[in-house]
Amino acid sequence: MNLQVVYCSHHAADLSVRSKLGFTADELPRAYDELRAHFPASELVLLSTCNRVEVYTAQEDPEQIPTHRALAEFMARFHDLPLHEFFDDLLERTGSDAVRHLFQVASSLDSMVLGEPQIVAQVKAAYSLAQDHATTGPLTHALFQRALNVAKRIRSETALAEGRVSIASVAVGDFGKSIFDRFDDKVVLVIGAGEMAVETLRYLQNEGAREILVANRTEARAEALAAEWGGRVCPFEQLDQALAAADVIVSTTGAQPHLVDVARFRRVRQASGSKTVFILDLGAPRDFAPEIRDVDENVFLYCIDDLEAICARNRKARNREVDKALSIVEQETERFMAEVHHRATGPIIKRLREQWREVVDQETGRLFTRLPHLERDRAEIERCIDQMVNKLLHPPLEALRDEARAGAPHGLMEALKRLFRLHDSE
Amino acid sequence: MAKVHLICFFASYLVAFVLELTRMLGQNRFSRFVMLGFGGAGFVAHTLYLLARSRASGLPPLLSSPHDWMLVLAWLLVLFYLFLTALHREIALGLFMLPLVLALIAATRFMAVSPEPHFNARNAWTMLHASLLVFGMAGVVLGLIAGLMYLTQHHRLKSSHAAQFGWKMPSLERLAQFNRWSVMIAFPLLTLGFGIGVYLVVRPQQGPGHIGFNDPVVVASSVLWGLLAVLFLWLLKHHHPSGRQVAWLTICAFAFLLIAVVGLQVLSGSGLFHTEAHTATGEAKHRLLSRQESPA
Structure with a gap:
């Protein structure tokens, strides 16, 4: 059996190349149709x-393996791109290296953000789509199912996916959820309309936040953001009222001097009472004076440095788990390859047993014809011969199994074929 | 069953607590299962111990002695701990709950192991009194734990230390709600329990168990109830009190209540704290008990 992957990833290829080579959800059915037309003997999965962008191929016959160049030409044709624009960015792995690569991809060891959870779902979806297009076979079934199990094992046996590593996820997941139990009854005020505000809003909406106020010096941008997230625009002149009404404040303007100083915030607190307020100051420089943290016990103010410190600590903790995860990948790759090689010996073992069975049947038939008085002991004689056959076959088959554990036992299989005259056609 | 001793479940809970402490170093599924295993084993031994004591005295565990009553309280807390830990694996409830459970079990070592002489154990009112008090006290302990968790979580958030690996707690909002509800539930239960208790001890009766309003247990209980009533009324009056204020008040009131109730039981059980009722010797108690148990 032969297995390979031709791929480009963020490690070697620029975003411009990746985006050109990527297949959208609408393009994938056509891509599968074309791949099947060009490589009919191969099992195929496209991730x-x-x-x-990765194309996994597997086939029984080594002569039928799609070459690196053939797959690159397919991509060039499909995307209507000159081959030389991306050929050097396409890498290739074969055999156990291809298996190891998929296991690392599925368990997020090859991801841009170590331990990110989306990749396993993406691998699962790619495998499922390949099944829908009937391009999978015994080897890709075994490979992808094992890859999903390896990802699960790494997730449960290591802390690779523990702790959040993006500013917005730490802000909402670690701090916000430690303060508030729910967000659907909270008022969220977003000051500024930067990228960080948008990402934080995404997390807050995932947690159920519904009432969103957007305040920005440029009202058009505030209106656009409010429209995108189903919020309301708050005029910048009425910021104090909005600050008093808000339970969660996300500020990203980076104004200088501070947008809200202690005196202003004290006035806001007089209007809001002593309710708990969670402030995410994501502006650089800070929008809220650091002393606001101590205005009263129900004010929880965090700046980008607080959040980045947690992210860095979590990234460090994840990195400590990489060796443990890689050793699991290594174990699983070895196990998978041993199973594949063992499976490859199956037809030889079957043919050998069938051949010996035929010889036994012929000779016992002849014996009982010549010596009919042995008929009453037929069962006992047949059992004895079966045991002899099993004992004689045991050493060569055991040697074959041992060889399969170390790698593909091509030499031994060839020797068995020649010694016992086993033919491929059988 | 008779071979189960107090030390069996005390040791199990202690091991579970040590394992809970090790979780602070990092989440480990294996240590969590072992911890739950020790907690569960302790709980089974605890249950068997209470059943054996109940069978030996012929009374329900709530009424057989202050020692058993306190063990029922600890049993309820362990049940709550196991339930919540199985449900929310990341929350470090055991760090707060198990030391209190261990302290309660240790305190029972110094408590009377025979029934209170002034209570008629066959009376439904007595059972109701003991049940209300034990549930009320369970509410008190849970409120105390919620208060401690609130202050810890508040401190962590104020100093920008969000959830660490293996060391998570519920949100401040949930802890504040839990704290408030524990007072709202514990106070009516304790009020009813104390009320029935006062009625039971001061009603006209004869024998060595009769005590009056000037009995230190009655006086101390009344003072404690008054303290709790103030807290209850304050919570009713302030619709949006600060979570930290509620936490401090419940911790002070509940810790005082817990120490006082346990202390009174320990002092009366050890013979250091004498009332007319508590001077009744073990022999007199047994005489009383046998009279109560007779069909007449």
């Missing part, structure tokens, strides 16, 4: 995400 396309924003960080990687």
Whole structure:
């Protein structure tokens, strides 16, 4: 059996190349149709995400393996691109290296953000789509199912996916959810309309936040953001009222001097009472004076440095788990390859047993014809011969199994074929 | 069953607590299962111990002695701990709950192991009194734990230390709600329990168990109830009190209540704290008990 992957990923290829080679959800059915037309003898799975484009192929006959160049030409044709624009960015792995690569991809060891959870779902979806297009076979079934199990094992046996590593996820997941139990009854005020505000809003909406106020010096941008997230625009002149009404404040303007100083915030607190307020100051420089943290016990103010410190600590903790995860990948790759090689010996073992069975049947038939008085002991004699056959076959088959554990036992299989005159056609 | 001793479940809970402490170093599924295993084993031994004591005295565990009553309280807390830990694996409830459970079990070592002489154990009112008090006290302990968790979580958030690996707690909002509800539930239960208790001890009766309003247990209980009533009324009056204020008040009131109730039981059980009722010797108690148990 032969297995390979031709791929480009964020490690070697620029975003411009990846985006050109990527397959959208609408393009994938046509891509599968064309792949099947060009490589009818191969099992095929296509994995396309924003960080990687990978084509896995597997086939019984080594003569039928699609070459690196053939797959690159397919991509060039499909995307209508000159081959030289991306050929050097396409890498290739074969055999156990291809298996190891998929296991690392599925368990997020090859991801841009170590431990990110989306990739396993993307691998699962790619495998499922390949099944729908009937391009999978015994080897790709075994490979992808094992890859999903390896990802699960790494997730449960290591802390690779523990702790959040993006500013917005730490802000909402670690701090916000430690303060508030729910967000659907909270008022969220977003000051500024930067990228960080948008990402934080995404997390807050995932947690159920519904009432969103947007305040920005440029009202058109505030209106656009409010429209995108189903919020309301708050005029910048009425910021104090909005600050008093808000339970969660996300500020990203980076104004100088501070947008809200202690005196202003004290006035806001007089209007809002002592309710708990969670402030995310994501502006650089800070929008809220640091002393606001101590205005009263129900004010929880965090700046980008607080959040970045947690992200860095979590990234460090994840990195400590990489060796453990890689050793699991290594174990699983070895196990998978041993199973594949063992499976490859199956037809030889079957043919050998069938051949010996035929010889036994012929000779016992002849014996009982010549010596009919042995008929009453027929069962006992047949059992004895079966045991002899099993004992004689045991050493060569055991040697074959041992060889399969170390790698493809091509030499031994060839020797068995020649010694016992086993033919491929059988 | 008779071979189960107090030390069996005390040791199990202690091991579970040590394992809970090790979780602070990092989440480990294996240590969590072992911890739950020790907690569960302790709980089974605890249950068997209470059943054996109940069978030996012929009374329900709530009424057989202050020692058993306190063990029922600890049993309820362990049940709550196991339930919540199985449900929310990341929350470090055991760090707060198990030391209190261990302290309660240790305190029972110094408590009377025979029934209170002034209570008629066959009376439904007595059972109701003991049940209301034990549930009320369970509410008190849970409120105390919620208060401690609130202050810890508040401190962590104020100093920008969000959830660490293996060391998570519920949100401040949930802890504040839990704290408030624990007072709202514990106060009516304790009020009813104390009320029935006062009625039971001061009603006209004869024998060595009769005590009056000037009995230190009655006086101390009344003072404690008054303290709790103030807290209850304050919570009713302030619709949006600060979570930290509620936490401090419940911790002070509940810790005082817990120490006082346990202390009174320990002092009366050890013979250091004498009332007319508590001077009744073990022999007199047994005489009383046998009279109560007779069909007449």
